[in-house]
Amino acid sequence: MLTIDQLIELEVLISDEIERLREESAETEEEREAISPDVSIGRLSRLDAMQIQEIAKEGERRREERLPMLEHALDRIDMGEYGTCERCNEPIPFERLREQPETLHCSACA
Ligand SMILES: [Zn+2]
Incomplete structure (x- = not known):
């Protein structure tokens, strides 16, 4: 089980x-606005601009996946359900939660 101090630390980390x-x-x-086709892209070639957009898109996709999971983790803290594996109901170790605060499963079930 997590102590109150650990729970507070994780809540701050998630926020x-x-x-x-x-x-x-x-x-x-x-x-994205800065490198839209209407705008002069200066020294950047169009190819560079496209690569940067690809990378930005990839980052955006990861953020869109993670944000709701992190918000869900905060809800679980409020409801007192945080830190328990959804599959086996065992407590998830603090170290694992600190690495990956949005996780819903212990290492064995992940
Ligand atoms: Zn588990």
């Missing part, structure tokens, strides 16, 4: 991560 992902998302939006 920070959500904030970071949202900020990154906003920055990506600006970058």
Whole structure:
């Protein structure tokens, strides 16, 4: 079982991560506008611009997957369900939660 201190640490960690992902998302939006075809792309060749967009898109996809999982983790903390494996109902070790706070499963069930 997690102690209150560990739970608080994880809640802070999750909130920070959500904030970071949202900020990154906003920055990506600006970058995308900066390299839209209507805008002069300066020294960047069109190919470079396309590669940057690909990378940005990949990052965006990862963020879109992770954000709801992190928000769900916060809900689970509120409901007192956080830190328990959804499959086997065993407590998930603190170290694992710190590495991957949005996880719903222990290492054995993952
Ligand atoms: Zn499990």
